[in-house]
Amino acid sequence: xxxxxxxxxxxxxxxxxxxxxxxxxxxxxxxxxxxxxxxxxxxxxxxxxxxxxxxxxxxxxxxxxxxxxxxxxxxxxxxxxxxxxxxxxxxxxxxxxxxxxxxxxxxxxxxxxxxxxxxxxxxxxxxxxxxxxxxxxxxxxxxxxxxxxxxxxxxxxxxxxxxxxxxxxxxxxxxxxxxxxxxxxxxxxxxxxxxxxxxxxxxxxxxxxxxxxxxxxxxxxxxxxxxxxxxxxxxxxxxxxxxxxxxxxxxxxxxxxxxxxxxxxxxxxxxx
Numbered sequence: 001x002x003x004x005x006x007x008x009x010x011x012x013x014x015x016x017x018x019x020x021x022x023x024x025x026x027x028x029x030x031x032x033x034x035x036x037x038x039x040x041x042x043x044x045x046x047x048x049x050x051x052x053x054x055x056x057x058x059x060x061x062x063x064x065x066x067x068x069x070x071x072x073x074x075x076x077x078x079x080x081x082x083x084x085x086x087x088x089x090x091x092x093x094x095x096x097x098x099x100x101x102x103x104x105x106x107x108x109x110x111x112x113x114x115x116x117x118x119x120x121x122x123x124x125x126x127x128x129x130x131x132x133x134x135x136x137x138x139x140x141x142x143x144x145x146x147x148x149x150x151x152x153x154x155x156x157x158x159x160x161x162x163x164x165x166x167x168x169x170x171x172x173x174x175x176x177x178x179x180x181x182x183x184x185x186x187x188x189x190x191x192x193x194x195x196x197x198x199x200x201x202x203x204x205x206x207x208x209x210x211x212x213x214x215x216x217x218x219x220x221x222x223x224x225x226x227x228x229x230x231x232x233x234x235x236x237x238x239x240x241x242x243x244x245x246x247x248x249x250x251x252x253x254x255x256x257x258x259x260x261x262x263x264x265x266x267x268x269x270x271x272x
Contacts, residue, residue, distance in 0.1 A: 100204030158269035
């Protein structure tokens with residue numbers, strides 16, 4: 001099985017370099033081709049030369065079309081550079097989304113193979129039907145003829161879900177990466193800056209924006225070492241095993257929070 005990783009980046013170049021190292025050294029279950037798509041050149045952000053021999057291809061776009069439309073731009077440009085017939089699956093991944101290993105990918109490849117679903121990712125919003133686009137596993141045979149699923153300008157997670165439903169196509173939730181957010185009445189919670197989780201211990205995924213961490217990249221690397229049970233990154237910060245227990249406890253406790261979907265039907269997002 002060959003999988004193409006469509007790895008997209010704007011300005012998180014340090015995250016990109018770290019992520020490529022993780023994939024090349026710790027992902028072992030499949031044969032991966034890494035396609036890096038970047039749109040930060042006009043603002044001084046370009047993939048460094050030293051990664052060029054570590055990836056399959058780099059597509060360096062000359063401009064950025066904006067925050068959400070820029071995300072669409074990266075995905076569509078990536079699709080234009082993929083030979084879909086060469087791969088069983090396409091994995092879309094953001095540069096700052098790190099997975100300790102590829103066990104969760106193997107789990108959901110097997111689930112998708114055993115079903116007629118074409119997409120697997122986390123639910124992004126509690127209020128709307130939605131599918132995460134920071135980490136998603138997609139059947140290549142589907143995406144080959146449906147690249148317009150990435151032709152969004154706002155609410156990409158809702159657009160993708162609506163697209164699949166409108167075309168009577170099935171999807172699977174990656175529940176190990178859920179929930180993403182906290183209820184609006186929770187103003188502060190451990191491991192969830194801005195009421196959003198950036199650590200997912202069940203899947204071994206980290207999605208931190210380093211500017212939200214007091215000690216930046218060193219802290220993110222320390223969290224990676226903790227979740228992976230390794231010393232993969234050199235960092236002056238070291239967490240004890242008790243920190244991992246605290247993270248798991250925080251996830252366990254949040255499950256009792258009352259959520260909107262418990263008393264109000266989840267609905268489909270509609271553009272204004």
